[in-house]
Amino acid sequence: MIRINELTLRFDHTEPELRKAVCRELAVNDDMIIDIVKIRRGIDARHKNSIKAVYTVDVNVMNEDMVLEKAGKNHRILRAPSLEYAFPAVAGTPDSRPVVVGSGPCGLLAGLVLARAGLRPIIIERGKCVEERVSDVNAFWNDGQLNPQSNVQFGEGGAGTFSDGKLTTQVKDKFNRSRLVLREFVAAGAPEEIMYQGKPHIGTDNLITMVRNIRNTIISLGGEVRFNTTLTGLDIVDGVVVNAIVNDNEYIRTDHVVLALGHSARDTFEMLYELNIPMAAKNFSIGVRIEHPQGLIDKAQYGKFGGDKILGPAEYKVVNHCKNDRTAYSFCMCPGGKVIASASEPGRLVTNGMSVYARNGKNANSALLVGVGPDEFGSDHPLAGIAFQRKWEERAFVEGGSNYFAPVQMVGDFLAGRASVETGSVKPTYTPGVCPTDLRSCLPAFVAETLKESLSVLDNKIKGFAMPEAVMTALESRSSSPVRIERDEYGQSPTVKGLFPAGEGAGYAGGIMSAAIDGVKAAEAVIAMV
Numbered sequence: 001m002i003r004i005n006e007l008t009l010r011f012d013h014t015e016p017e018l019r020k021a022v023c024r025e026l027a028v029n030d031d032m033i034i035d036i037v038k039i040r041r042g043i044d045a046r047h048k049n050s051i052k053a054v055y056t057v058d059v060n061v062m063n064e065d066m067v068l069e070k071a072g073k074n075h076r077i078l079r080a081p082s083l084e085y086a087f088p089a090v091a092g093t094p095d096s097r098p099v100v101v102g103s104g105p106c107g108l109l110a111g112l113v114l115a116r117a118g119l120r121p122i123i124i125e126r127g128k129c130v131e132e133r134v135s136d137v138n139a140f141w142n143d144g145q146l147n148p149q150s151n152v153q154f155g156e157g158g159a160g161t162f163s164d165g166k167l168t169t170q171v172k173d174k175f176n177r178s179r180l181v182l183r184e185f186v187a188a189g190a191p192e193e194i195m196y197q198g199k200p201h202i203g204t205d206n207l208i209t210m211v212r213n214i215r216n217t218i219i220s221l222g223g224e225v226r227f228n229t230t231l232t233g234l235d236i237v238d239g240v241v242v243n244a245i246v247n248d249n250e251y252i253r254t255d256h257v258v259l260a261l262g263h264s265a266r267d268t269f270e271m272l273y274e275l276n277i278p279m280a281a282k283n284f285s286i287g288v289r290i291e292h293p294q295g296l297i298d299k300a301q302y303g304k305f306g307g308d309k310i311l312g313p314a315e316y317k318v319v320n321h322c323k324n325d326r327t328a329y330s331f332c333m334c335p336g337g338k339v340i341a342s343a344s345e346p347g348r349l350v351t352n353g354m355s356v357y358a359r360n361g362k363n364a365n366s367a368l369l370v371g372v373g374p375d376e377f378g379s380d381h382p383l384a385g386i387a388f389q390r391k392w393e394e395r396a397f398v399e400g401g402s403n404y405f406a407p408v409q410m411v412g413d414f415l416a417g418r419a420s421v422e423t424g425s426v427k428p429t430y431t432p433g434v435c436p437t438d439l440r441s442c443l444p445a446f447v448a449e450t451l452k453e454s455l456s457v458l459d460n461k462i463k464g465f466a467m468p469e470a471v472m473t474a475l476e477s478r479s480s481s482p483v484r485i486e487r488d489e490y491g492q493s494p495t496v497k498g499l500f501p502a503g504e505g506a507g508y509a510g511g512i513m514s515a516a517i518d519g520v521k522a523a524e525a526v527i528a529m530v
Contacts, residue, residue: 001080002026002064002071003039007055011043012310022059025077026067035060039083042198043311048303051311054198058083085180088527090117097122097224098256098526099244101231101268104158105512106503106519107260108214109181113523115221119530122254123223124246126230126265127155130211137162141341144404144432149228152352153264153344153478156227157211160512162342164334164355165202167194169513181516188213191357199315202512203357231268234275234499241498255498256526260519261505263481264344266386268505278486278495279382282507285331285369285479286392286447288439288472289339289351290411291426296464297335297364313359316366318461320454326370326446328454331479333366335359338429339473341404348393349400349407351430351476363429367476368454370447385482395442396475405433407442407475411455412468414439424469434473442474481507491525500525 004025009017023030040056058080061067071077100111103125114121126149127133133155139145140152148154152162167185171178182195185202188210194200202210215225226246233245234257243251261268273279294313298306301314313335320328337355344350353365377384399407408428413420419438428434440448451472459466484507486494493499502508502522509515 001037001058001060002068003056003058003078003080005056005076007057008044008052009055011051011053011305012308013053018055022057026059026061027070028061028067032062033059034062038196040198041196045302048305051302051305083176083179085176087113087116088524090119090527090530092530094119094255094530096254096256098258099124099252099254100258100260101244102158102260102262102265102503102505103156103215103225104260104262104503105160105516106509106522107158107258108211108218109184109516109519110258110260110502110523111218111223112184112214113520114526115218115223117523117527118222119527120222120224121218122252123218123225124229124231124244125156125225125227127151127227129215129227130156130161130208133157134208140404141431146343146346146404148345151344152340152342153262156215157207158262159264159342159352159478160515161207161211162204162340162352162354163512164332164337164353165204165207165357166332166511167200167202167513169511169517171514171517173517177517177520178513180520181513184214185210188217201355201357203359204354205356231271233271236275236496239495239497241496256529257499258522258526259485259499259501259506260503260522263478263505265505266345269383269386269483272485273382276495277493277499280484280486281374281377281380281382281385281482282484283371283373284385284482285371286389286444286475286477287328287367287369287451288443288474289353289365289476290368291339291363291365291428291471291473292464292467293426294336294362294364296467297462300462300464313364316462318458318465320457322450322453324446324449324453326450328368328370328450331367331369333364335364336361337365338363339365339406341406341430341432342478343393343404345390347397348390349397349404349475350393350478351406351473352478361429363426365429367479368451368472369476369479370450372444376444382483389477389482392442392444392475393477399437399442399474400435405435406430406473407437407439408434408471408473409437409439410468411466411470411472414472415452415455415466423471426469426471428471428473430473439472439474480510481505483507490528491522498529
């Protein structure tokens, strides 16, 4: 196979035009092309009057060596690297089955790789299966009935199940783990386009189906998935895991525990701290969700092509470095999506963003966040970040009316320093309801200051970003874990053999893809120890 990088065409080109461009690039006739595999397709919208599609493709061509020789020193044409993932082999016979704690992207991929290796993993999940979880989440969104064990944070699929389903990642992986993850997602029902889209997404509607299918694959390979099963302890003898303790009184014999926790597993973090498992507080972010009309974002990003079906709803990614030496940035931007209630504890209010695959909602929303760290927590205690999150989540809950309604404020009012008493043309999408107010009452002062300075600056980057009737909704506090559970070069806890912290909750990932990749790595680490 021959790889062509930076192959550029009009964004609305046809498939025959792509094939002609490949022939032209390689200087071959069409009948020499056996197959073309799209590796990546991105959109270059820097020049809004001439938006381009930019490809990386692998081409199976006759007389490959001759074609490569003729390409000479063209740096964009080279022999294609292998895209195959090499599944690790099990060297020995394990004395017990590995236990995977959590069924988010990290836990599911760890379980899948372990199952394909024949190790028959046991996956434990404190929440419910995804089918039952959807009912609990809808009850919360509709009526404010929170189930602390089955919600947006807890349950099969993890927090990512109710999100935009973004699959972008900055993880550089020469072992093709990312390709493995994408292939497993497609096999489970994800759209095939995720294999090459520059900014792939799945949507929560597809994620629900995929999660169930991955679970069924693990079971078909000899694995087991236990719902309503919470890790409540670890039996450690002479620095080695010998049992996982679940639901306080059941012991599961195991030599290997993968801690694929979510970032909201606060009681589990506390249990691990009591067991002296090495961990530390880490930086995370706090802020709001901001909503605009999707049409405004489309026009700002794509100009006259805004709304084009091929381009789809536009995304954005913005950042501003402020005079107070702090930074505001967008995170988890959801085109055509909605702001969702994401609390997991009574009396605390949390928001997130979600889109279905079609991204066909009227509003665009994104987190607008400011970083926080131990200096703001007022303590270097490993769990100080959790206390900080809880403090502001409780304030948001009270400010919204103590009924899981979310406090909101129009951007114009926020910039003018006055409370909102109503919303305008941009209707909040959060349910069960909203309460107009002044968000400064439920944001740290430095966060409010940073957001205020940034809104006007970001308006210069995306025209209309600071439109007066755009809506800000509090509180976004779960963008990443406030804790890092330490691990050594072999992926294990430095003090407990057989304990493998992994994924987002353990502090080693920040999204579906990076968490899934870390789950694959955790499975490899377990297999290497068998």
